Amino acid sequence: MGMLLTVSGPPGAGKSTSVQALAEAFELQHISGGDIFRELAAEAGMSTVEFNQHAETDDDIDRELDERLREIAITGDDILLESRLAGWLAGEEADIKLWLDAPLEVRAQRIAAREDKSLEIAKAETEARETSESQRYKEYYNIDIGDRSIYDIVLNTARWSETEVPNILIAAIHRYTVDDDEGKFAVEGIEYEF
Numbered sequence: 134m135g136m137l138l139t140v141s142g143p144p145g146a147g148k149s150t151s152v153q154a155l156a157e158a159f160e161l162q163h164i165s166g167g168d169i170f171r172e173l174a175a176e177a178g179m180s181t182v183e184f185n186q187h188a189e190t191d192d193d194i195d196r197e198l199d200e201r202l203r204e205i206a207i208t209g210d211d212i213l214l215e216s217r218l219a220g221w222l223a224g225e226e227a228d229i230k231l232w233l234d235a236p237l238e239v240r241a242q243r244i245a246a247r248e249d250k251s252l253e254i255a256k257a258e259t260e261a262r263e264t265s266e267s268q269r270y271k272e273y274y275n276i277d278i279g280d281r282s283i284y285d286i287v288l289n290t291a292r293w294s295e296t297e298v299p300n301i302l303i304a305a306i307h308r309y310t311v312d313d314d315e316g317k318f319a320v321e322g323i324e325y326e327f
Contacts, residue, residue, distance in 0.1 A: 135210030136161065137226055138306070139219035142233035144259050145240025145247075147290040147298060148215055151233060154299030156213045159306065164209070166202055166216025173198065182258065189265055192273060199274075217266060220283050221276050229309055231302060232284040235291040285309075 138161060140152050156163040173194065174184035188194040202216055206223035214223060220230035235243075241256035248255065270276040281287045286305055290298050 135212070136228050137206060137209065137223060138213045139206075139223045139227045139230045140213065140215045140233065141217055141219045141231065141284075142290075143217070143240060143263055145243040145255075146233040146235050147243070147295060148233050150295045151290075151299045151302060152213055152215050155302060155306070158299075158303045159211075159213070161211050161213040162209070163213045163215065164202070164205055166198060166214075166219065169198055169201060169216075182262075185262060185265065189269065192269070195269055195273060217278065218270065218274075218276065221274070229286070229306055230284045232281055232287045233290050233298070234287065235289060239291040 136159060138155065138159065140148055140155070142148050152163055152165075155161065170184070171181055174181050177184060177187070179187060184194070198216075199218060199222055202214060202219065203222045205212060206214055206219075206226045214227075216222070220227060220232065223230070237256065237259065241252055241259050244250075244259060245252045245255035267278050270278050286302065288298065288301065293301060
């Protein structure tokens with residue numbers, strides 16, 4: 134039986150850097166909700182900002198994306214599933230659920246640098262996107278995205294460097310144990326019974 138790891142968090146939290154390191158460390162296939170969303174936007178001939186705005190009035194977009202991710206969580210083996218709702222969508226199928234975060238100002242600075250835009254624009258767009266997504270998650274699924282109680286690890290990525298964050302997560306996952314008698318999986322030669 135394979136491992137299912139979920140990584141969630143808001144834009145600019147440092148997920149991209151961490152998921153690459155985690156996928157490599159545990160030999161997991163990385164599936165990104167953002168990549169699937171961008172593919173859907175491209176298919177519709179829209180930018181991601183336009184497509185996100187369109188998704189506010191067309192709930193089929195979110196539902197299609199979420200259904201694809203849920204199906205992957207249910208049927209996939211050795212997967213790292215990354216999306217804002219990955220932990221919620223994977224539910225009990227996930228072995229470990231991670232939430233990465235950072236203060237808005239830090240995240241906006243990262244986004245501004247990455248996307249070559251002003252800090253003010255990055256901050257305004259990030260806040261608008263988060264508000265929009267939060268409302269949709271509540272309306273569609275009755276999910277409070279601010280509820281961190283479903284996650285095994287919640288980490289403020291602003292407190293460590295981008296190379297330290299993956300190391301912290303990898304160390305925590307190596308120490309992960311399962312207390313269930315239905316199967317087992319191995320992490321770098323260490324066999325965990327469950």
